[in-house]
Amino acid sequence: MRAQKLFDLSGKVALVTGASSGLGRRFAAVLAANGAKVVLAARRKARLEELAAAIAADGGQALALACDVTERESVAAAFQAAEARFGPVTILINNAGIAPGGAALEMGQEAWRQVLSTNLDAAFFVAQEAAQRMVRAETGGAIVNLASVLGLAVIKGVAPYAASKAGLIQLTKALALEWARYSIRVNAIAPGWIETEINADFLAGPAGAAIRQQNPMRRFGKAEDLDGALLLLASDAGRYMTGSLVTVDGGQVLAGS
Numbered sequence: 001m002r003a004q005k006l007f008d009l010s011g012k013v014a015l016v017t018g019a020s021s022g023l024g025r026r027f028a029a030v031l032a033a034n035g036a037k038v039v040l041a042a043r044r045k046a047r048l049e050e051l052a053a054a055i056a057a058d059g060g061q062a063l064a065l066a067c068d069v070t071e072r073e074s075v076a077a078a079f080q081a082a083e084a085r086f087g088p089v090t091i092l093i094n095n096a097g098i099a100p101g102g103a104a105l106e107m108g109q110e111a112w113r114q115v116l117s118t119n120l121d122a123a124f125f126v127a128q129e130a131a132q133r134m135v136r137a138e139t140g141g142a143i144v145n146l147a148s149v150l151g152l153a154v155i156k157g158v159a160p161y162a163a164s165k166a167g168l169i170q171l172t173k174a175l176a177l178e179w180a181r182y183s184i185r186v187n188a189i190a191p192g193w194i195e196t197e198i199n200a201d202f203l204a205g206p207a208g209a210a211i212r213q214q215n216p217m218r219r220f221g222k223a224e225d226l227d228g229a230l231l232l233l234a235s236d237a238g239r240y241m242t243g244s245l246v247t248v249d250g251g252q253v254l255a256g257s
């Protein structure tokens with residue numbers, strides 16, 4: 001078996017939430033480069049349109065859709081529009097997420113809810129929307145959830161984020177168990193510290209320097225470090241994998257956080 005064929009995504013339709021920056025942007029470009037038609041979903045539509053144009057310039061096909069993952073009607077409308085343009089979505093990259101910091105002792109209900117509603121509630125309802133459509137279309141599919149090493153180990157100041165990602169890891173297993181009978185695979189990637197807009201300020205400061213020093217590979221990750229895990233879980237190369245968590249962190253979690 002040739003690797004190119006094993007990981008080929010021709011004929012598949014992939015929807016990527018949070019495709020307007022960071023990892024989601026990279027995931028969408030990589031899926032398109034490997035043959036998938038990609039649907040780009042996030043709130044900042046201008047960014048998505050710019051990415052769709054770049055993918056088209058590289059010979060791929062992409063559709064930019066404004067979508068707030070915390071609004072169920074917005075999510076349903078995005079899947080409807082995706083289906084109308086490309087046919088049923090068979091790959092979901094459940095990537096949209098936020099990571100505001102804050103001390104647990106002073107955290108208000110709104111700040112807590114905002115993180116949980118984006119990172120956990122929305123991840124569930126977006127996966128459910130995708131799965132209901134996969135079941136109806138009898139296509140099966142692959143769902144890839146973006147967890148984090150902070151769902152396995154913790155640092156100070158990220159209580160809701162760490163709780164949301166730990167929840168997402170367990171949710172991945174629960175959905176994998178229920179949906180395997182429909183040939184829907186549900187897996188998760190736990191990235192370590194990958195430099196993107198979500199953490200640029202934090203990693204540039206003293207805490208970032210300490211984290212880099214503590215990483216066994218002595219560097220932060222880059223978005224492209226996740227390409228292999230993404231393609232494994234999204235493509236038929238991972239066809240007997242479900243409920244798995246693939247950690248991509250330069251060994252960070254082995255060192256404690």
Ligand SMILES: NC(=O)c1ccc[n+]([C@@H]2O[C@H](COP(=O)([O-])OP(=O)(O)OC[C@H]3O[C@@H](n4cnc5c(N)ncnc54)[C@H](OP(=O)(O)O)[C@@H]3O)[C@@H](O)[C@H]2O)c1
Nearest residue numbers: 018020021022023042043044068069096097148194196198
């Ligand atoms: N970077 C890391 O080190 C790291 C490590 C572990 C896990 N992760 C996870 O990887 C995922 C991507 O993170 P990133 O580093 O790429 O962060 P990022 O650059 O800040 O991107 C986050 C994306 O989520 C989207 N988003 C946030 N709220 C949304 C909403 N309500 N509706 C729709 N889209 C929404 C944003 O788009 P709009 O603002 O345009 O809506 C943006 O495209 C997150 O789940 C994050 O927790 C990242």
